[in-house]
Amino acid sequence: MAKPGVSAGGGVPAIIYTLKKAHESGNYWQFYKRMRSKNACKTCAVGMGGQQGGMVNEAGHFPEVCKKSAQAQAGDMNRFISEAFLRETPIAKLEALSSRELEKLGRLTFPVLAGAGDTHFRRISWDEALDRAAAGLKEAQPDEVFFYSSGRSSNEAAFLLQLVARAYGTANIHNCSFYCHQASGVALNEVYGSGTSSVTLDDLAHADIALIAGANPASNHPRLITQLMELKRRGGKVIVVNPLKEVGLVRFKVPSSVRSLLFGTEIADLYLQPHAGSDVAVFAGILKALIENGRLDQPYIDTHTAGWPAISAKTAATPWESISEACGVERDQLEAAAAMLGAAGSGIFMWAMGLTHHANGVDNILSLANVALARGWLGKPGSGLLPIRGHSNVQGVGSVGMTPALKEGFAAKLEELYGIAPAPGGQHTAASVEAAAAGQVKAAVLLGGNLFASNPDRAWAGEALRNIPLSVSITTKLNEGHIHGRGKSSIILPVLARDEEPQSTTQESMFNFVRLSEGGTPAVRGSMRSEVDIIAGLAQRVLPEGRFDWAALRNHHELRQAMSRAVPGYAAIAEIDRAGKEFQVGGRTFHEPSFSTTDGRAHFNEVELPAFAPAPGEFRLMTIRSEGQFNTVVYEEEDLYRGNKRRDVVMMAAEDARRLGLAEGDRVAVETEIGAMNVSVAVIDIRAGNLAMYYPEANAIVPRKLDERSKTPAFKSVIARVRRAD
Ligand code: SF4
Numbered sequence: 164m165a166k167p168g169v170s171a172g173g174g175v176p177a178i179i180y181t182l183k184k185a186h187e188s189g190n191y192w193q194f195y196k197r198m199r200s201k202n203a204c205k206t207c208a209v210g211m212g213g214q215q216g217g218m219v220n221e222a223g224h225f226p227e228v229c230k231k232s233a234q235a236q237a238g239d240m241n242r243f244i245s246e247a248f249l250r251e252t253p254i255a256k257l258e259a260l261s262s263r264e265l266e267k268l269g270r271l272t273f274p275v276l277a278g279a280g281d282t283h284f285r286r287i288s289w290d291e292a293l294d295r296a297a298a299g300l301k302e303a304q305p306d307e308v309f310f311y312s313s314g315r316s317s318n319e320a321a322f323l324l325q326l327v328a329r330a331y332g333t334a335n336i337h338n339c340s341f342y343c344h345q346a347s348g349v350a351l352n353e354v355y356g357s358g359t360s361s362v363t364l365d366d367l368a369h370a371d372i373a374l375i376a377g378a379n380p381a382s383n384h385p386r387l388i389t390q391l392m393e394l395k396r397r398g399g400k401v402i403v404v405n406p407l408k409e410v411g412l413v414r415f416k417v418p419s420s421v422r423s424l425l426f427g428t429e430i431a432d433l434y435l436q437p438h439a440g441s442d443v444a445v446f447a448g449i450l451k452a453l454i455e456n457g458r459l460d461q462p463y464i465d466t467h468t469a470g471w472p473a474i475s476a477k478t479a480a481t482p483w484e485s486i487s488e489a490c491g492v493e494r495d496q497l498e499a500a501a502a503m504l505g506a507a508g509s510g511i512f513m514w515a516m517g518l519t520h521h522a523n524g525v526d527n528i529l530s531l532a533n534v535a536l537a538r539g540w541l542g543k544p545g546s547g548l549l550p551i552r553g554h555s556n557v558q559g560v561g562s563v564g565m566t567p568a569l570k571e572g573f574a575a576k577l578e579e580l581y582g583i584a585p586a587p588g589g590q591h592t593a594a595s596v597e598a599a600a601a602g603q604v605k606a607a608v609l610l611g612g613n614l615f616a617s618n619p620d621r622a623w624a625g626e627a628l629r630n631i632p633l634s635v636s637i638t639t640k641l642n643e644g645h646i647h648g649r650g651k652s653s654i655i656l657p658v659l660a661r662d663e664e665p666q667s668t669t670q671e672s673m674f675n676f677v678r679l680s681e682g683g684t685p686a687v688r689g690s691m692r693s694e695v696d697i698i699a700g701l702a703q704r705v706l707p708e709g710r711f712d713w714a715a716l717r718n719h720h721e722l723r724q725a726m727s728r729a730v731p732g733y734a735a736i737a738e739i740d741r742a743g744k745e746f747q748v749g750g751r752t753f754h755e756p757s758f759s760t761t762d763g764r765a766h767f768n769e770v771e772l773p774a775f776a777p778a779p780g781e782f783r784l785m786t787i788r789s790e791g792q793f794n795t796v797v798y799e800e801e802d803l804y805r806g807n808k809r810r811d812v813v814m815m816a817a818e819d820a821r822r823l824g825l826a827e828g829d830r831v832a833v834e835t836e837i838g839a840m841n842v843s844v845a846v847i848d849i850r851a852g853n854l855a856m857y858y859p860e861a862n863a864i865v866p867r868k869l870d871e872r873s874k875t876p877a878f879k880s881v882i883a884r885v886r887r888a889d
Pocket of ligand 1: 204205206207208209210211227228229230231232383384385386387
């Protein structure tokens, strides 16, 4: 059985690893200074840094840092790709490199081009790069072009990119959240009329109970565990809902607490391991138990919600047998969860991809929200709903307009301020890749990210993106997307990292808190430029002469003035740099039970038990991230928390391995409707009948099945079969 390399998350191994990263950065002092600089952490959306200084969270607590933050920082500092390397290394050879090996090549410090038929990338000047990119955009029709952004870009860059894309005449504008938390946005808008967290970080300090579903913050958002440790110390409880028993959600050693570092902190009080994709049944069961045991906040339900009678009737009519059969969790466990929720005065429910990466992703979140409403846990301090977002500014790029459609007020403001009437419709991420496969895309502008690897059906996605005549990528480093997903002609533009920006930038955390990052100086020598400078330089070559005041659009303070007038909830950004006053986005946090829905009430939503169920001999396959990666960026082959030394593995339960006559390390083929992968068996503590493989490699066998409401691929509910590899 693959034994986790540690008995708890965090701890001394995390400290040693962070020091190892400082060493790899080549300069301990420079590494520390950059980590402490007034820049928002470059990694996840929990949010650290900004005006309070690096390694400080929204509550002002120091030190708050984790391995993920150290990985990203060291990765920006230590190496760069030379012209000689590109001359000597044909693209065919780069195609053989893994995500980790490409990451290890280091920074891109000059523009490069690989024209149609070229075998190598070659250095070109900025002028040639921007002229070529502009020529391609001018040749195309606006609806033959899409603009994509990852969640690492600044608000200023994302606002400018959507602005010039709309002025160019397209609404094919989207960001990486379509493949991660779009389902959360759709569901939360249904429930309380706003698509993001209803709570602040401080609310976690006032919650009696936390429920974590479909997420592994111990690996992906480690500083959230500090909040859970504090909650436990207040006598609070933690419920985890996850098919995998994650070592860091059982026990964690928080490095910034001597007691926890020495003795560890028990995290989960109750750990439910349902089948992947069956969360609707889990939450229906918990709701049923709350009803049957009279643990509802009926006055709250009657006064502040809508839709309860239908939900109450439906839940009562749903037999326990159907619920347990659908999720694989026994009634007594669901009742135990309800009892814990019933005994708590306030609670926060948080989740991640384990709920959103399904064809019924939106339903998973609606059913979880039903339980919160039944307890009256929305619209009061210490209670609410919290999607655990990925990239450090994934929420911000959406807020400032990197989406096909804009909120009415926002669109009207763009018309008023810039004479832009946003084009109707617009492609979401999956639609743009489908259009590329159909030859309908002539050019793509990619601000950061790795659209290729984050797509399901890897081989198809590569062909689709390579079918695009021109791709223009803006990035700090090369990744698989620049190699396997490059257009026929591919221009890659080197960008400054957040803590290298010559002007201050802003980022929005998953708690709707907007930080100001002061920028800094480049960690490596080169001709990198800022995101805003690159976007303005390109757009100025494409759009009619004098279309915009380009000096103003290159000035971040000026961009923020425009954002304060146009972006809903962002009025305070106008003064963030002068006053140094970071702020909560307006209208997003609910501490009163009055919501942004048409009737001001929170809404219960009817959802069906999941139909997704494998036939006998089949499995539910989910793709997951390892401890050694952040999104598509792989920093380490090893997954310390799950005991895997390699990434080409299929994780299964001991019971299933025995039934199939398999042992740890055996080579097997995992087959789905679109293909097969040969991997090694890794036996872990996962609910029997479920398999896990690493994202993004396993996307090779993930079909292009979307949740029709969120347009998010079902990366975590794939029907699979396992057979011994030939
Ligand atoms: S938890 Fe997230 S925001 Fe905090 S230091 Fe780690 S990666 Fe950065």
